[in-house]
Amino acid sequence: MKKTMMGNYAASWGAQLARVQVIAAYPITPQTLIVEKLSDIVADGDLDAKFIKVESEHSAMAACIGASATGARAYTATSAQGLALMHEMLHWAGLARLPIVMTNVNRAMAPGWSIWADQNDSLSQRDTGWMQIYASSAQEILDSTLIAYKVSEKVLLPTLISFDAFFLSHTMEVVDMPDIELVDKYLPPYKPDYKMDVNDPRSFGALTDEQYYYEFRYKMQEAMDEAVDIIKEAGKEYEKITGRLYDLIHPYRCEDADMILVTSGTIADTTNVAVDELRAEGKKVGNLRIRVIRPYPKKEILEVVKGVKKLAVIDRNISPGYSGIFSQELKSALYNEVDIPVRSYIAGLGGRDVKIEDIKDMANDALKNDAPNDLIWKGVKL
Amino acid sequence: MVIKFQKNDKPVIITGAKDMPPMGAALGSMLQNKTGSWRNVRPIIDYDKCIKCFICWKVCPEPAIKIVDELPVIDYDYCKGCLMCAEECPKDAIDFEKEGK
Ligand code: SF4
Ligand code: SF4
Numbered sequence: 001m002k003k004t005m006m007g008n009y010a011a012s013w014g015a016q017l018a019r020v021q022v023i024a025a026y027p028i029t030p031q032t033l034i035v036e037k038l039s040d041i042v043a044d045g046d047l048d049a050k051f052i053k054v055e056s057e058h059s060a061m062a063a064c065i066g067a068s069a070t071g072a073r074a075y076t077a078t079s080a081q082g083l084a085l086m087h088e089m090l091h092w093a094g095l096a097r098l099p100i101v102m103t104n105v106n107r108a109m110a111p112g113w114s115i116w117a118d119q120n121d122s123l124s125q126r127d128t129g130w131m132q133i134y135a136s137s138a139q140e141i142l143d144s145t146l147i148a149y150k151v152s153e154k155v156l157l158p159t160l161i162s163f164d165a166f167f168l169s170h171t172m173e174v175v176d177m178p179d180i181e182l183v184d185k186y187l188p189p190y191k192p193d194y195k196m197d198v199n200d201p202r203s204f205g206a207l208t209d210e211q212y213y214y215e216f217r218y219k220m221q222e223a224m225d226e227a228v229d230i231i232k233e234a235g236k237e238y239e240k241i242t243g244r245l246y247d248l249i250h251p252y253r254c255e256d257a258d259m260i261l262v263t264s265g266t267i268a269d270t271t272n273v274a275v276d277e278l279r280a281e282g283k284k285v286g287n288l289r290i291r292v293i294r295p296y297p298k299k300e301i302l303e304v305v306k307g308v309k310k311l312a313v314i315d316r317n318i319s320p321g322y323s324g325i326f327s328q329e330l331k332s333a334l335y336n337e338v339d340i341p342v343r344s345y346i347a348g349l350g351g352r353d354v355k356i357e358d359i360k361d362m363a364n365d366a367l368k369n370d371a372p373n374d375l376i377w378k379g380v381k382l
Numbered sequence: 383m384v385i386k387f388q389k390n391d392k393p394v395i396i397t398g399a400k401d402m403p404p405m406g407a408a409l410g411s412m413l414q415n416k417t418g419s420w421r422n423v424r425p426i427i428d429y430d431k432c433i434k435c436f437i438c439w440k441v442c443p444e445p446a447i448k449i450v451d452e453l454p455v456i457d458y459d460y461c462k463g464c465l466m467c468a469e470e471c472p473k474d475a476i477d478f479e480k481e482g483k
Contacts, residue, residue: 097404
């Protein structure tokens with residue numbers, strides 16, 4: 001069934017279709033609408049779930065951890081400062097190997113107080129052991145929620161689904177809602193091998209000395225490695241019921257490209273349009289959208305970029321003191337494998353609009369200049 | 383591979399990651415972890431004062447207080463000497479002495 005809805009509501013309906021059993025959340029703009037809608041859905045009896053109102057995001061994640069440990073399908077949503085407040089609990093969820101799915105509406109970190117799009121919030125949580133997806137349409141938000149539970153419950157790692165504030169969260173798009181019967185078949189109830197159960201008592205989070213801790217880290221890495229193929233399989237299986245295919249990376253017109261732009265989030269969709277226009281001008285440019293950054297799809301990326309003469313990365317985030325984070329990740333993937341110059345652009349921080357012309361400017365700059373460059377500030381007012 | 387880590391006295395032998403569950407959470411129940419060796423103070427129950435409310439049994443964080451013949455009995459294999467039982471006892475029936483005396 002097709003409906004027009006905001007990106008935020010696509011997340012709410014995604015959680016409803018996934019039949020989440022526990023929702024624990026604290027409001028924060030621009031995420032609030034997601035859980036507000038979910039509380040309506042629960043109150044209306046359209047979802048058999050426990051909605052827990054908590055006093056902070058830290059508690060929201062703690063409640064999700066408790067729920068997930070007992071074997072319930074748990075969900076929450078947040079943004080920026082709220083995600084940062086969860087930080088300790090994110091490590092906990094990751095190492096406790098709990099398949100929680102969380103939506104994060106990418107919002108700039110304060111100060112200056114900002115509610116607009118910027119990826120620094122979620123990328124600051126890169127090393128907490130969560131898989132990370134960056135969606136670029138409302139449809140993808142809903143679809144990713146279903147796929148994320150499927151993958152998370154298989155590899156026992158939580159998933160963070162992020163998307164740009166306002167450009168997606170508050171923008172109306174047409175979203176096709178798959179039939180619940182199909183979703184139920186795709187995503188059966190969660191049945192964990194280990195859970196908190198009074199009839200089979202186990203200690204949770206007990207002291208783990210150096211004889212075992214190291215191996216748990218090793219096992220987490222193994223799970224991340226396995227997740228690459230499982231994300232692909234879950235995507236293909238989802239395509240069978242909906243006709244929509246999701247992969248870790250989404251290349252666009254990359255086959256014969258001389259130069260590839262590397263993008264994520266909503267900038268990636270705008271870049272597809274820019275690529276069409278540049279192609280019409282005779283410039284052989286492609287766009288590689290990175291949809292999943294953890295696990296990092298290194299092999300898949302190399303496969304797409306190996307023959308290309310140049311790469312240009314656009315980052316809506318920055319690691320202060322170095323450079324854009326997608327750029328760092330890409331360069332570390334290329335090192336020891338292929339020698340391709342990379343030009344790295346920072347654009348759109350704090351929700352500044354990145355228009356088709358801006359992307360064409362960056363592409364033309366990269367086409368003209370052969371020298372690699374770690375940090376180019378697109379449109380900074382000096 | 384699903385390994386059943388048991389609460390009985392037959393722990394599974396772990397030689398490496400392949401024998402381990404995915405998370406520390408599932409390594410076993412606290413019955414496998416004899417925390418008695420941590421203790422440097424020893425709680426002692428004065429049964430003349432005890433009213434059998436079992437608050438001590440409830441607050442004890444280890445499997446260290448058992449109910450035997452309707453009385454709380456401390457199992458020193460597990461008692462780690464935290465004295466939560468003594469703190470919470472409404473009748474001050476639990477005193478303690480230094481370990482090694
Ligand atoms: S808390 Fe005190 S009074 Fe109550 S059962 Fe324990 S020792 Fe007895
Ligand atoms: S001191 Fe009391 S509460 Fe603490 S472990 Fe021993 S019996 Fe339990």
